[in-house]
Amino acid sequence: MNKHPIGIFDSGIGGLTVVKAVRKMLPREDIVYLGDTARLPYGTKSTDAIIQFSIEDTQFLVDRGAKYIVIACYSSASVALDAIRKRFPVPVIGVIRPGVRKALQLTRTGRIGVIGTSLTIYSGAYEKAFKEQDVDSEILGRACPLFVPLVEEGWLDHKVASLVAREYLEPLKQDNVDTLLLGCTHYPLLLGVIREIMGDINYVDASAEVGVELAQSLKDKALENPAGNGTTAIYLTDLSMNFKEIGERFLGEPMKNFSRVSLKRSN
């Protein structure tokens, strides 16, 4: 089992930031990545649909021998983690809890802001994850549905991005949060305009934290690959016009080994 790959999935290519973080922490592990680009985004779909899609994504990775599943999509990790754990015998980690742990390490005042898609915020997944770790913090959630389209348009430091960020973040600023959790794969790319509004507080991008937690868990479960080659195979359910350009922005290096796949249906 040790030589089997780590399976990582996302609704699209934003999850390649998690691939980058895992690759950095675990250079010898093989990684199989699935981006469900034919059905993205997940954040605007129903909970039922996201659970079904996530099961199909996981099945694809399990069929490729994944020894560990990483849910890199925040919307999926918010609503589908329990369903996946129930259905598959392989260990599963989502992007929610590692970010929550890091935020709790960093905060001094206990006032923590969380931003994400409407689905992630309204699912209550973050409140639940914070409650499991700590009862004294005050969690302020804010949905920022225009952030993903802004990143995909490439308007990262455009005046529209500043204005949208001000609109969404002003209430969190007023509430004096000292730590802000970026609860979506795309948001770290907007850190410049987010910082303009929120100033010099703590920012948590869970991608890096997932790498740390996964490395520890592989060790604990004796699942490490001591002699792997560190290959990365990327599968996408659709290859759209500019997926490579956007993908490389997230991955931080050229995308080489990628293929288009169709998923089996779960029902």
Add this chain to the structure above:
Amino acid sequence: MNKHPIGIFDSGIGGLTVVKAVRKMLPREDIVYLGDTARLPYGTKSTDAIIQFSIEDTQFLVDRGAKYIVIACYSSASVALDAIRKRFPVPVIGVIRPGVRKALQLTRTGRIGVIGTSLTIYSGAYEKAFKEQDVDSEILGRACPLFVPLVEEGWLDHKVASLVAREYLEPLKQDNVDTLLLGCTHYPLLLGVIREIMGDINYVDASAEVGVELAQSLKDKALENPAGNGTTAIYLTDLSMNFKEIGERFLGEPMKNFSRVSLKRSN
């Protein structure tokens, strides 16, 4: 065949504006509407994916006895019309050509602007449709990818909408177009901010034109239903959080008869 319904599909619920227009022109016809909300939007997917999805959508409507297919999705009408015509024996109309005809009726200077998703604009479908009708007009296309998310956020007359509209439309304004074709189901809802930039020119929303052209074609083909009840059945592949609220904004009346469906795969 006359008593069979008209089948209309879209990637989501924006196509309900076409339902509204067809209902107005043809009060006795039964309508079956399919919105592929589980995979929306189409405008960011590949041409291959949109053709495959559109064939699956059409199959669903043909299986329900549709005597006529209306493609209410501009991205689909831009790239999948020929594939659908080749595959199905039923007559098919898209949203592209009726809008082009109307724009040509209205223009005085022959300088016509077209706005749509990146896919619609870069597909060249509008240039092709204009060429088929007329050779003397100058067509200026502009992709406006943030308009759909703005409408879905409900920021219809927000200062962000004004700023985004200015960014996208200023080049068309500079080029002195006298007619602007709104090449996406969502764009008519932004007409207020679009008019702020473009001023008192002609605006074409193809939804109404599709109703007119469909009515004429049903008559020509002797496919009219002389004694129908004018029922509307709405099928959606996913029922997301606020689909009813947004759907009723497009339909202009309460959404009653709707169901969730799964589509058969075409490959």
